[in-house]
Amino acid sequence: MAERTRAFVTGYPAKHSRSPMIHNHWLKKAGIDGSYEIAEVAPEGVAAFFSNLRDGSSGYAGGNVTIPHKQAAFELADHADDIASELGAANTLWVEGKRLMATNTDGYGFAVNLDDRAAGWDRTDTAVILGAGGASRAVIQTVRNRGVKHIHIVNRTVSRAMELAKRFGSNISAHPLEALGEVMAGAGLFVNTSSLGMGGTDVPDIDFSPMTEGAIVTDIVYTPLVTPIMALAEKQDIRTVDGLGMLLHQAVPGFEKWFGVRPAVTDELRQMLVLDLEKGA
Numbered sequence: 001m002a003e004r005t006r007a008f009v010t011g012y013p014a015k016h017s018r019s020p021m022i023h024n025h026w027l028k029k030a031g032i033d034g035s036y037e038i039a040e041v042a043p044e045g046v047a048a049f050f051s052n053l054r055d056g057s058s059g060y061a062g063g064n065v066t067i068p069h070k071q072a073a074f075e076l077a078d079h080a081d082d083i084a085s086e087l088g089a090a091n092t093l094w095v096e097g098k099r100l101m102a103t104n105t106d107g108y109g110f111a112v113n114l115d116d117r118a119a120g121w122d123r124t125d126t127a128v129i130l131g132a133g134g135a136s137r138a139v140i141q142t143v144r145n146r147g148v149k150h151i152h153i154v155n156r157t158v159s160r161a162m163e164l165a166k167r168f169g170s171n172i173s174a175h176p177l178e179a180l181g182e183v184m185a186g187a188g189l190f191v192n193t194s195s196l197g198m199g200g201t202d203v204p205d206i207d208f209s210p211m212t213e214g215a216i217v218t219d220i221v222y223t224p225l226v227t228p229i230m231a232l233a234e235k236q237d238i239r240t241v242d243g244l245g246m247l248l249h250q251a252v253p254g255f256e257k258w259f260g261v262r263p264a265v266t267d268e269l270r271q272m273l274v275l276d277l278e279k280g281a
C-alpha cells in the first residue's frame, strides 16, 4: 500500500494557522488519503526539523513555513528558486531526492488574488505600498515583476523603505508617512502591508482621491476581512480587494508539489474561511 502523504505548516507560534483548514479541504475534495498538520517548532529546533525533512525521517513530503522561520527555511534549503532567493525568505518547502527545495508563493498569492478580483490591476503605471516589513517584500517584488513602472514605498521608518528600494530596483522610491498624500497622485494601486489597522485598530485618515479613476486599494491583512484601511477607501468610493484570497492562492503551489494535484480556490473554500474568521473575531 502506498504511503500516506503528509505535509505541515511550521512557525512559532503556529497553532492559529488557517492553512490546515485549506489543505484538508482540498485533500477531501480530491479524495486523497493524506494529511496536513501544524508543526510548531521553536527557533532552536528549526535546523533539526528541516534536516529531518530532508532525510525523510519526519515522513513529510514538504510543507509551509510561516513567521519567524521563513528566513531559516531559505538559508537551510539546498536549493531556492529565484523568487525566494531575491526575498531571502521561503514559505514553501518540498523534498526532491535528498534535496530540500524552497520557493516563496506569497507574491504569487498576492497577484492571483488581484487577477481574480480586479483583473487589469497591473496596468497602472504607479503603485503605493505602505509598510517596509517582511510582508512587504513579496508585494514589492511582485508588483515590480508585473511591470508597474513607479513603485513608492511609504513607511514610518523611512530608512527601512530605503533599504527595500535599493534592494528591489531603480524604479522604486522610499518616502516617509508624511509624503503619502503626495505620492498618491496618479497611483492606480495602493497596498497596505503594514500592521496599521491590524486587529481593527485605528488608522490615520488617508485621502485616496488623488488616485486614478478605477484605482484599487488592497490589504494583505485579512483579520478583519474589511480592514480599517479598506473601510476608509470604500467610504471614498474606491474599489477594494481583501487579503483573504492571497492566503488561499499562496497555498496552491505547495499542495500541488506535495500531493500531485492542482487544487482550486473556490467560493465554497473562501466561504468556509470567512465563517471561521467571523467565529474567531
Ligand code: ATR
Pocket (backbone or CB within 6 Å): 130, 131, 132, 133, 134, 135, 136, 155, 156, 157, 158, 160, 193, 194, 195, 196
Ligand atoms: P511584517 O514582517 O509582518 O511586515 P514588521 O517587520 O513588524 O512585520 O513590519 C510591520 C510594518 O508595519 C512596518 O512597516 C512598520 O513600520 P516601521 O518599519 O516604522 O516599524 C509598520 N507599522 C507598524 N505599526 C505602525 C504604526 N503604528 N504606524 C505606522 N506604521 C506602523
